[in-house]
Amino acid sequence: MSDDGKRRIYTNSDPTVTSRLTQERITGVPEMNWTAEQILKLAPDAASAKAAQGLLAPKKWTSLGVNETAIWGACQGSGSNPYQTQIDLAEPAFKCSCPSRKFPCKHGLALFLLFAEQPSLFAKTSVPDTVASWLKGRSDRAKKETAATTKSREAKDPESQAKTAARRLDRVKDGALELQRWLEDLVRSGLAGNLSRGTASWESQAARLVDAQAPGLARLLKEAAVLGTREGWQERLLEHIALLHLLLEGFRRSATLPEDLQAEIQSLIGWKQDQQELMQDTGIVDEWKVLGQRTLLEDRLQVQRTWLKGKNSAREAMVLVFAYGNQAPFSGLLPGTCFDGELVFFPGRMGLRALVKTRSETTRQLHRLPGEPIASSVARWSGRKANCPWLERFPFELNRVVPATSHGRWWIIDEAKVELPLSPFRDVWKLVALSGGHPVTLFGEWDGHSLSPVSACAEERFVELNA
Amino acid sequence: MKTALLGTDRSALPELGSSDNVGAFLSQLDHSNREASLLAAAAVVSLHRQCGTAVFPSEKPGFPPCEKDETPRCSSNAASYLKRMLQGQFPHLLPEFFLALAESSQRLPEEVLPDTLDAGRKDVKLRNFIVQVIGRRGEWLASLNEEWDYLAAKADVRDWETASRPSRVSILRELRKNNPSNAIGLLTSTWKQDGPEDRIAFIDELQTGLHAGDEEFVESALDDRRKEVRRRAAELLVQIPESKLVRRMIDRTRSLVVASSASGSKLIRALTRQSKIQVTLPETCDESMRRDGVEPTPPQGMGEKAWWLDQMVASVPVTFWNDHLGLPPAQCVQNAEKTDYAEVLLPAWATATKRGRHVEWAHAILEYALGAKRNFQLLSVVEVLPPAHRDSVVIKLLSSHRNLIGYAQPGFNLLQCCPGPWTERLGRALLEFLQFQVKQNQEARLSLTYIWFPNPEQFAMNMPITLAAEAQEMFADIASDQSILKPLNTFLEILQFRSKMLKEIHK
Numbered sequence: 001m002s003d004d005g006k007r008r009i010y011t012n013s014d015p016t017v018t019s020r021l022t023q024e025r026i027t028g029v030p031e032m033n034w035t036a037e038q039i040l041k042l043a044p045d046a047a048s049a050k051a052a053q054g055l056l057a058p059k060k061w062t063s064l065g066v067n068e069t070a071i072w073g074a075c076q077g078s079g080s081n082p083y084q085t086q087i088d089l090a091e092p093a094f095k096c097s098c099p100s101r102k103f104p105c106k107h108g109l110a111l112f113l114l115f116a117e118q119p120s121l122f123a124k125t126s127v128p129d130t131v132a133s134w135l136k137g138r139s140d141r142a143k144k145e146t147a148a149t150t151k152s153r154e155a156k157d158p159e160s161q162a163k164t165a166a167r168r169l170d171r172v173k174d175g176a177l178e179l180q181r182w183l184e185d186l187v188r189s190g191l192a193g194n195l196s197r198g199t200a201s202w203e204s205q206a207a208r209l210v211d212a213q214a215p216g217l218a219r220l221l222k223e224a225a226v227l228g229t230r231e232g233w234q235e236r237l238l239e240h241i242a243l244l245h246l247l248l249e250g251f252r253r254s255a256t257l258p259e260d261l262q263a264e265i266q267s268l269i270g271w272k273q274d275q276q277e278l279m280q281d282t283g284i285v286d287e288w289k290v291l292g293q294r295t296l297l298e299d300r301l302q303v304q305r306t307w308l309k310g311k312n313s314a315r316e317a318m319v320l321v322f323a324y325g326n327q328a329p330f331s332g333l334l335p336g337t338c339f340d341g342e343l344v345f346f347p348g349r350m351g352l353r354a355l356v357k358t359r360s361e362t363t364r365q366l367h368r369l370p371g372e373p374i375a376s377s378v379a380r381w382s383g384r385k386a387n388c389p390w391l392e393r394f395p396f397e398l399n400r401v402v403p404a405t406s407h408g409r410w411w412i413i414d415e416a417k418v419e420l421p422l423s424p425f426r427d428v429w430k431l432v433a434l435s436g437g438h439p440v441t442l443f444g445e446w447d448g449h450s451l452s453p454v455s456a457c458a459e460e461r462f463v464e465l466n467a
Numbered sequence: 468m469k470t471a472l473l474g475t476d477r478s479a480l481p482e483l484g485s486s487d488n489v490g491a492f493l494s495q496l497d498h499s500n501r502e503a504s505l506l507a508a509a510a511v512v513s514l515h516r517q518c519g520t521a522v523f524p525s526e527k528p529g530f531p532p533c534e535k536d537e538t539p540r541c542s543s544n545a546a547s548y549l550k551r552m553l554q555g556q557f558p559h560l561l562p563e564f565f566l567a568l569a570e571s572s573q574r575l576p577e578e579v580l581p582d583t584l585d586a587g588r589k590d591v592k593l594r595n596f597i598v599q600v601i602g603r604r605g606e607w608l609a610s611l612n613e614e615w616d617y618l619a620a621k622a623d624v625r626d627w628e629t630a631s632r633p634s635r636v637s638i639l640r641e642l643r644k645n646n647p648s649n650a651i652g653l654l655t656s657t658w659k660q661d662g663p664e665d666r667i668a669f670i671d672e673l674q675t676g677l678h679a680g681d682e683e684f685v686e687s688a689l690d691d692r693r694k695e696v697r698r699r700a701a702e703l704l705v706q707i708p709e710s711k712l713v714r715r716m717i718d719r720t721r722s723l724v725v726a727s728s729a730s731g732s733k734l735i736r737a738l739t740r741q742s743k744i745q746v747t748l749p750e751t752c753d754e755s756m757r758r759d760g761v762e763p764t765p766p767q768g769m770g771e772k773a774w775w776l777d778q779m780v781a782s783v784p785v786t787f788w789n790d791h792l793g794l795p796p797a798q799c800v801q802n803a804e805k806t807d808y809a810e811v812l813l814p815a816w817a818t819a820t821k822r823g824r825h826v827e828w829a830h831a832i833l834e835y836a837l838g839a840k841r842n843f844q845l846l847s848v849v850e851v852l853p854p855a856h857r858d859s860v861v862i863k864l865l866s867s868h869r870n871l872i873g874y875a876q877p878g879f880n881l882l883q884c885c886p887g888p889w890t891e892r893l894g895r896a897l898l899e900f901l902q903f904q905v906k907q908n909q910e911a912r913l914s915l916t917y918i919w920f921p922n923p924e925q926f927a928m929n930m931p932i933t934l935a936a937e938a939q940e941m942f943a944d945i946a947s948d949q950s951i952l953k954p955l956n957t958f959l960e961i962l963q964f965r966s967k968m969l970k971e972i973h974k
Binding site for chain 1: 500501502503505506507509510513514517518519522523524525527528529530531532533543544547550554555556576577578580581604605607608611612939940943944956959960963964
């Protein structure tokens with residue numbers, strides 16, 4: 001445990017790596033782009049959100065302060081000493097002296113809300129020592145971590161490192177071979193018969209793959225098992241395991257393949273990219289539009305995808321953020337806004353996953369999305385899929401489409417009268433309401449079969465759609 | 468595909484390879500491992516299919532476009548309060564939100580329409596508010612989804628016979644507002660053919676614009692086949708003071724409740740004020756009583772005869788008793804108290820007082836209710852008093868029994884029956900009372916929670932919004948985590964929520 005008590009930091013990378021983004025900071029009081037609604041989304045549960053709103057009376061707070069990067073204040077609770085609450089706005093990161101185990105706690109949320117609603121209450125004063133040391137601790141630690149990883153890489157005996165890597169490669173190879181046999185057995189005895197006996201054998205095979213240090217393969221297999229439990233599953237399941245087979249074949253013949261395909265196969269199987277190292281790369285500088293977000297629950301891990309698109313480069317990007325348990329995943333990227341910044345991309349054929357290397361402190365609201373006709377999007381998808389068969393989802397930004405329905409299923413139709421099926425989603429009537437029978441721009445994830453809408457834009461208004 | 472499902476053991480691998488490109492590719496696969504080649508072939512075929520996804524021209528019709536709505540949308544900040552309420556935070560404030568929006572001629576933004584329409588589907592009471600703020604887009608949307616047909620677009624009177632029930636209800640409601648007599652004509656034209664559920668829904672609409680001209684039709688509904696229709700018809704007739712049903716009720720009760728002064732005329736009784744009231748219980752609940760809506764089975768804990776009397780007296784205009792007993796309201800109440808049937812007479816009179824809105828009677832009953840015996844069941848007559856008058860009564864009570872807590876405090880108790888919004892004067896009196904009680908409870912270290920302040924939600928809703936800041940100020944110095952302050956905090960929180968919400972709407 002470090003000296004500042006509880007230390008919990010949101011990271012925008014793999015949960016295994018505690019990295020902190022390099023931030024460009026502007027001087028003066030930070031501009032507040034957060035709305036109360038967005039802040040409340042950070043709450044770990046509804047009770048915290050509610051409790052925080054009960055702490056919004058200015059009188060409950062003393063010594064409210066602000067500087068270029070942080071806000072702080074003291075909140076009188078039931079204890080004799082008020083709780084010291086502080087927020088590093090860059091991420092944002094929270095710290096509070098209260099005993100709550102929730103994170104962020106109600107005091108942190110309330111302080112943030114208060115700042116969003118009444119920034120004038122916060123005096124621009126010198127930083128109290130406790131806050132200063134916390135902030136310093138955080139930036140020192142970030143530096144130290146970067147230094148430490150670099151050092152550890154340098155310091156480690158290259159010979160032993162190579163040995164470890166070779167050992168892992170052997171284990172993965174064994175695991176891959178075993179999976180290949182398992183899949184063949186599966187096809188020999190028939191998919192139908194196998195699935196009628198439940199998915200337990202799939203689960204245990206996936207667990208063996210985790211032991212074989214191939215978590216990517218384990219994930220793909222688990223996804224297949226889920227497919228098998230749905231209606232009309234046959235074709236999708238066969239497709240899924242066929243692609244898995246293709247991946248294993250690709251891995252076996254890795255040496256004969258181009259480098260970027262090798263990199264893609266490695267990452268799909270489960271080799272992690274060193275993100276610190278990746279951050280050293282030169283990325284793409286652009287004005288990035290944040291088009292939408294989707295959060296999935298994988299076991300106890302929440303995985304949040306944020307879709308971005310460069311205004312000038314037209315480059316699509318996806319930022320992944322992970323969070324465990326009841327902490328909300330947090331990327332600091334708000335759908336419906338855009339920012340100037342630099343994105344670095346993970347190596348590989350897919351070319352979608354990226355990290356935000358630098359970003360401006362200020363964001364602007366998105367009022368318009370240009371989009372393109374359905375036919376162009378589908379054509380681009382075809383090219384990308386042919387290039388990388390394991391491409392699972394691809395972002396579609398579709399111009400001037402209207403929703404239509406027939407027999408309980410939904411489509412969108414564009415101006416060229418081309419249609420695209422939609423996967424079932426919760427907010428379908430929100431889309432209809434937004435459109436009013438008139439064309440809208442729709443952003444969504446295309447999986448080769450149907451489009452899952454993520455956000456839409458109409459009459460200069462950006463609206464998120466939930467799955 | 469079939470082979471994969473059944474298994475290569477049981478099914479032969481089909482011949483792979485044909486004349487096209489994919490076929491040529493497939494024929495190059497190594498067939499020595501049948502399973503592997505099946506999987507490889509499946510991968511190739513599915514990739515080929517997906518990469519070659521062709522787009523097709525659509526035959527499906529889109530929705531008919533909705534007309535443009537010039538009414539401005541409320542701000543997204545205002546809408547965020549609506550979203551919070553729809554998600555379950557203070558949902559009882561929804562009507563206030565909708566009303567404020569309608570009064571400032573704003574409409575809901577499109578993205579909140581589905582959740583709002585769903586809320587109206589689940590809660591009938593919200594519907595009249597919702598209709599006012601959904602705008603053209605909302606009406607358009609509701610017409611597309613069966614679940615929202617309670618808001619069905621206003622159908623034409625000419626479609627009366629063929630329209631769906633929700634549409635017919637809305638036709639009737641509109642007509643009733645502007646031309647109540649025509650509505651009766653329309654209703655009569657199909658009444659005999661309409662199903663029982665229709666009849667129940669329609670007769671409820673007669674509450675609007677109810678007048679003596681409705682009597683003939685409603686009286687005939689007393690003989691309806693469905694009990695619910697009969698019951699509603701009786702309830703309507705009671706509200707028409709000159710109706711035959713009311714007259715029948717008077718005739719039934721006039722001999723049951725009488726002044727028993729042995730001697731003297733009405734005049735003398737009034738002057739001496741010494742008469743007694745004598746109550747006789749009805750012997751039977753006959754067919755004609757049942758027809759007029761008298762329910763034969765009493766609620767638990769009440770004798771059936773007393774129950775019949777209670778229902779009949781409640782249906783009689785309360786002023787009848789002044790004349791009949793020859794006494795002013797206060798004397799009627801005092802004398803009734805002395806009978807064995809005070810528990811029957813007084814609540815029945817209270818009901819009739821509220822219906823007829825008789826201030827003098829309300830006074831008399833209130834005085835009795837707050838008197839030595841404290842019958843709090845009768846307090847609701849306070850709603851009949853003019854607001855200024857009502858405030859004075861409540862404020863006086865709040866300040867004169869400051870040590871009593873919760874519902875034992877008469878003023879506090881009375882506040883429950885005072886419909887909002889309260890005047891600033893009344894609101895401030897409540898705040899001062901609360902402040903006093905908090906201080907006292909804290910000094911006495913009492914561990915009361917909701918007993919001293921049982922219904923903070925209702926009180927916070929009725930508070931005048933202009934006092935929100937003042938309330939915050941008054942309780943700012945009080946530490947927030949004591950259990951005794953829970954209801955107070957709820958009260959303040961709701962008040963703040965309302966205040967911010969309305970500010971966002973009017974910005």
